[in-house]
Amino acid sequence: MGVYVLRRLLYAVPILIGVNLLTFVLFFVVNAPDDMARMQLGEKRVTPEAVQLWKQAHGYDKPLLFNATTTGIAQFTDTIFFDKSVRLFAFQFGASDDGRNIGADIAQRMWPSLAIALPVLIVGLAVNISVALGLALLRATYVDIGSVVVLVALLSISGLFYIIGGQFVLSKLLHLAPISGYDTGLNALKFLVLPVLIGVISGIGAGTRWYRTLFLEEISKDYVRTARAKGLSETRVLVRHVLGNALIPILTGVVVVLPLLFMGSLLTESFFGIPGLGSYTIDAISNQDFAIVRSMVFLGAVLYILGLILTDFSYALVDPRIRLQ
Amino acid sequence: MTAPLLDIAGLTVNLGSASAPLPVVAGIDLTVHAGETLALVGESGCGKSLTALALMRLLPPAARITAGTVRLGETDLLHLTEAEMRRVRGSQMAMIFQEPQTALNPVLTVGAQIAEAGSLSATRVIELLQAVGIPDSVLRVHDYPHQLSGGMKQRVMIALALAGNPQLLIADEPTTALDVTIQAQVLRLLKRLQHETGMALLLITHDLGVVAETANRLAVMYAGQIVETAPVADFFAAPAHPYSRRLLESLPSAAQREQRLATIAGRVPPLKTLFIGCRFADRCQMAREICHTTPPPWQMRNAEHGARCHFVDDHRQLVVESCQLAVGSWQSEIAPAPLLRVADLQVHFPIQRGLLRRTVGQIKAVDGVTLDLHAGQTLALVGESGCGKTTIGRAILQLLAPTGGTICYGEHNLSALTQRQLRPLRKEIQIIFQDPYAAMNPRLLVGDVIGEGLLALGLAPRRADRERRVAELLTLVGLDAAAANRYPHEFSGGQRQRICIARALAVEPRILICDEPTSALDVSVQAQILNLLKDLQQRLGLAYLFITHNVSVVAYLADAVAVMYLGRIVEQGAVTDLLTDSRHPYTRALLSAVPVIDSTQRRSVIQLDGEMPSPRQPPPGCHFHPRCPDAEPDCARAYPEMQQFGAGRLVRCFRADLSCQTDN
Numbered sequence: 001m002g003v004y005v006l007r008r009l010l011y012a013v014p015i016l017i018g019v020n021l022l023t024f025v026l027f028f029v030v031n032a033p034d035d036m037a038r039m040q041l042g043e044k045r046v047t048p049e050a051v052q053l054w055k056q057a058h059g060y061d062k063p064l065l066f067n068a069t070t071t072g073i074a075q076f077t078d079t080i081f082f083d084k085s086v087r088l089f090a091f092q093f094g095a096s097d098d099g100r101n102i103g104a105d106i107a108q109r110m111w112p113s114l115a116i117a118l119p120v121l122i123v124g125l126a127v128n129i130s131v132a133l134g135l136a137l138l139r140a141t142y143v144d145i146g147s148v149v150v151l152v153a154l155l156s157i158s159g160l161f162y163i164i165g166g167q168f169v170l171s172k173l174l175h176l177a178p179i180s181g182y183d184t185g186l187n188a189l190k191f192l193v194l195p196v197l198i199g200v201i202s203g204i205g206a207g208t209r210w211y212r213t214l215f216l217e218e219i220s221k222d223y224v225r226t227a228r229a230k231g232l233s234e235t236r237v238l239v240r241h242v243l244g245n246a247l248i249p250i251l252t253g254v255v256v257v258l259p260l261l262f263m264g265s266l267l268t269e270s271f272f273g274i275p276g277l278g279s280y281t282i283d284a285i286s287n288q289d290f291a292i293v294r295s296m297v298f299l300g301a302v303l304y305i306l307g308l309i310l311t312d313f314s315y316a317l318v319d320p321r322i323r324l325q
Numbered sequence: 326m327t328a329p330l331l332d333i334a335g336l337t338v339n340l341g342s343a344s345a346p347l348p349v350v351a352g353i354d355l356t357v358h359a360g361e362t363l364a365l366v367g368e369s370g371c372g373k374s375l376t377a378l379a380l381m382r383l384l385p386p387a388a389r390i391t392a393g394t395v396r397l398g399e400t401d402l403l404h405l406t407e408a409e410m411r412r413v414r415g416s417q418m419a420m421i422f423q424e425p426q427t428a429l430n431p432v433l434t435v436g437a438q439i440a441e442a443g444s445l446s447a448t449r450v451i452e453l454l455q456a457v458g459i460p461d462s463v464l465r466v467h468d469y470p471h472q473l474s475g476g477m478k479q480r481v482m483i484a485l486a487l488a489g490n491p492q493l494l495i496a497d498e499p500t501t502a503l504d505v506t507i508q509a510q511v512l513r514l515l516k517r518l519q520h521e522t523g524m525a526l527l528l529i530t531h532d533l534g535v536v537a538e539t540a541n542r543l544a545v546m547y548a549g550q551i552v553e554t555a556p557v558a559d560f561f562a563a564p565a566h567p568y569s570r571r572l573l574e575s576l577p578s579a580a581q582r583e584q585r586l587a588t589i590a591g592r593v594p595p596l597k598t599l600f601i602g603c604r605f606a607d608r609c610q611m612a613r614e615i616c617h618t619t620p621p622p623w624q625m626r627n628a629e630h631g632a633r634c635h636f637v638d639d640h641r642q643l644v645v646e647s648c649q650l651a652v653g654s655w656q657s658e659i660a661p662a663p664l665l666r667v668a669d670l671q672v673h674f675p676i677q678r679g680l681l682r683r684t685v686g687q688i689k690a691v692d693g694v695t696l697d698l699h700a701g702q703t704l705a706l707v708g709e710s711g712c713g714k715t716t717i718g719r720a721i722l723q724l725l726a727p728t729g730g731t732i733c734y735g736e737h738n739l740s741a742l743t744q745r746q747l748r749p750l751r752k753e754i755q756i757i758f759q760d761p762y763a764a765m766n767p768r769l770l771v772g773d774v775i776g777e778g779l780l781a782l783g784l785a786p787r788r789a790d791r792e793r794r795v796a797e798l799l800t801l802v803g804l805d806a807a808a809a810n811r812y813p814h815e816f817s818g819g820q821r822q823r824i825c826i827a828r829a830l831a832v833e834p835r836i837l838i839c840d841e842p843t844s845a846l847d848v849s850v851q852a853q854i855l856n857l858l859k860d861l862q863q864r865l866g867l868a869y870l871f872i873t874h875n876v877s878v879v880a881y882l883a884d885a886v887a888v889m890y891l892g893r894i895v896e897q898g899a900v901t902d903l904l905t906d907s908r909h910p911y912t913r914a915l916l917s918a919v920p921v922i923d924s925t926q927r928r929s930v931i932q933l934d935g936e937m938p939s940p941r942q943p944p945p946g947c948h949f950h951p952r953c954p955d956a957e958p959d960c961a962r963a964y965p966e967m968q969q970f971g972a973g974r975l976v977r978c979f980r981a982d983l984s985c986q987t988d989n
Contacts, residue, residue: 003679003680006680007680140386221427222422222424222427222428223427223428223429223430223431225383225422225428226422226428226429226430226482226485227430227441228383228414229381229383229414229415229419229420229486230414230415230419230441230442230443230485230488230489231411231412231413231414231415231416231442231489232411232415232441233408233411240433240441241430241433244430244432244433245430245431245432248432318432319431319432320431320432320469320471321431321469321471
């Protein structure tokens with residue numbers, strides 16, 4: 001097991017280097033620092049001096065890969081590639097275009113993101129699994145057939161509709177929760193209710209349909225017939241045998257997104273004015289602040305790789321047939 | 326006579342919607358008495374498994390019981406509520422299934438699964454595991470199903486079924502997925518448990534040998550009906566229904582070597598058939614006018630032996646028309662030089678561990694095998710699953726790179742050739758696989774499946790040539806040339822295997838490797854395929870390497886036999902010598918484990934303890950000695966060398982010259 005962990009972590013290194021190189025090419029070769037400066041300064045009245053000044057202020061005035069003006073190791077370290085890309089490996093994100101420390105911003109803004117994403121995941125999982133199990137118990141009845149209509153309708157509706165509709169009905173008409181905003185400490189709770197509720201509801205359609213399919217697939221297997229032949233009740237067959245096996249794909253599907261919960265949700269956070277990483281990214285994109293976008297892309301890749309490694313471990317934990325070596 | 330334990334009357338099961346029902350079980354009557362074994366026999370699709378599931382009321386959602394009564398003791402099972410029925414399941418009647426691999430829950434320990442069957446204490450679970458002969462049962466309780474072998478899993482299934490002390494055990498093909506020596510162990514276990522507990526056994530099987538050795542009475546099922554019931558001895562002495570007779574005659578055996586096997590014309594009628602007369606009439610060679618117009622009544626030949634046939638007492642009909650003798654002589658002339666010479670073949674798979682995946686050991690799947698295959702000859706490679714016989718076939722085809730040894734075709738050593746040099750020789754050796762369902766690409770037309778090899782090897786680059794050749798091949802294997810424009814799923818299992826044979830023959834090979842070609846097929850279909858293979862060999866002079874675990878097929882078809890155990894050949898020789906006078910204790914145990922119909926020929930089963938060990942860690946010395954009834958201390962020291970006995974007879978056993986006297 002230990003050896004397996006080590007090998008998987010080593011495999012992650014070349015993937016991260018690849019991600020890093022690719023983002024470097026995208027952000028600095030396709031979109032050169034001169035273009036960035038022009039965009040930041042506005043299209044009109046951009047003088048070459050102003051561009052030069054902006055580049056100097058933000059550290060983009062160095063050569064891309066190789067600095068011939070210095071000597072020794074500085075020929076490689078005093079470059080854009082080293083400053084902006086290699087430093088990402090040490091999670092040194094540098095400063096954003098408006099001069100803020102990106103690392104500090106991320107550390108501060110990931111908690112509001114997590115405060116929404118984690119409850120959405122846990123409550124959503126509980127709701128989806130229970131509803132799906134209930135539908136599996138009532139399979140091929142009118143309840144089940146009707147549920148197909150309802151669930152397909154639920155999953156066909158755009159997430160935007162849930163957000164705007166929820167804000168309108170629950171906050172504007174019924175005044176049950178604030179429309180948007182955020183606060184520190186426990187005062188944040190009243191701001192979380194609406195986004196969490198809407199997050200859960202918008203996931204029911206797809207989640208329940210998928211879990212119901214997983215349950216029905218397991219129900220048709222031979223060991224379920226064996227369990228029934230023992231004289232077990234249908235509920236016990238479902239909970240102990242079917243759920244136990246269907247949880248394997250469900251759990252591993254959840255584990256892979258666990259690290260990404262830190263990244264927050266772009267839509268929800270922007271609409272509810274939550275100061276998390278999702279709205280951070282959206283704001284950076286609309287402000288053309290490539291330093292932040294680059295950091296978030298890299299962070300996303302790291303967390304995704306972490307999620308995949310965790311998935312493999314969780315398989316070994318929940319499925320006795322799988323041993324890691 | 327006392328009242329039967331299980332009394333089934335007019336049981337009817339329909340598939341499909343109420344508006345267009347398909348009767349799969351069409352009004353069957355059966356009784357099983359306490360302590361008795363009743364075998365329900367029939368080919369796939371006859372409705373025997375659905376009958377069993379109907380008794381347990383565990384039918385799949387698409388099937389419904391529409392008529393009939395099922396009484397277990399005093400209880401009318403079909404009128405119980407679902408909750409009451411649950412109390413019957415597991416406690417009064419229990420069931421074991423064909424595929425122990427999938428019938429156990431993979432994420433629960435076997436102990437938990439047994440305990441659940443009757444809310445048992447831990448000690449009772451261990452007792453049950455001991456009762457079904459699982460060694461170290463205290464430890465095995467905590468094992469998951471995947472940690473046990475197939476035979477052990479089936480024992481766990483039996484323990485699970487016994488948990489509630491049932492009066493009736495329904496066993497649906499309980500040994501079909503197991504090797505013969507393990508089958509013998511499981512059947513003996515079932516007999517012993519039945520003797521101890523006095524339960525009745527409803528044994529569902531397609532294997533008439535198993536029926537002959539274990540059952541008291543049998544019922545033959547065809548197209549959803551019971552066509553014959555009889556005590557086992559009466560049945561095998563004189564089967565009353567023409568279908569039963571044909572089924573018996575289609576079994577291959579040594580006695581039929583010079584003949585073609587009897588086959589049943591046509592195929593099992595599809596479910597939607599509307600029957601007017603006898604359901605078997607269209608395939609029956611004795612059918613007369615009345616058979617096609619009037620459903621036959623149930624007629625008793627004597628108090629216990631009855632059949633659904635108009636001519637059950639017509640003894641003239643009993644004269645089986647003599648099987649046509651094959652043209653020419655089956656005695657194949659053995660050419661002096663073998664076509665294929667495998668010498669000291671080794672196929673080892675590395676076991677890799679650690680961060681750098683260093684090789685820490687070898688799985689010796691094939692370890693020093695020497696074989697000669699002559700033109701026009703059939704060499705059978707026999708052994709239990711995991712002994713390495715399929716690996717040999719794949720190594721000969723160069724689908725696997727051998728670790729050592731040579732595979733010589735003519736003067737070419739196949740394993741020393743490059744891919745480019747090998748290409749022209751690919752056409753010489755072809756293979757047919759066990760499962761004709763999985764062996765063809767379902768998206769290709771049959772014509773393309775057959776023609777693909779011709780195209781790939783550049784033998785018929787022109788489309789018109791290929792089409793002509795495909796038509797020839799389809800005719801050769803007994804199919805209509807129009808089959809080329811249809812898809813594989815439109816054909817039955819036997820027809821698909823014919824297509825696979827045509828595919829293999831397309832490039833005109835001289836050697837055909839047949840890897841269990843009939844083990845996925847019903848006996849009557851198996852007979853057709855064996856006849857076809859025999860015909861083709863005679864017509865085309867093919868050499869067959871016939872990989873199988875079925876000893877009666879070997880007796881019928883093979884000229885020479887090689888018996889494998891754990892990667893090595895333990896005995897080889899001409900088929901008649903080897904089957905009648907086997908020298909190696911493993912060969913004798915293997916042969917004795919095969920269920921035999923004729924009680925006069927039945928030998929006592931040489932019970933092998935345990936199972937074949939893992940090739941990761943073969944036992945020291947002779948690999949077979951831990952299970953060998955004749956082993957002595959010397960056997961653990963070194964692997965015995967090949968010894969020659971007479972012409973072409975090779976045995977690897979220290980005691981080969983002694984042991985021949987102890988038999989017979």
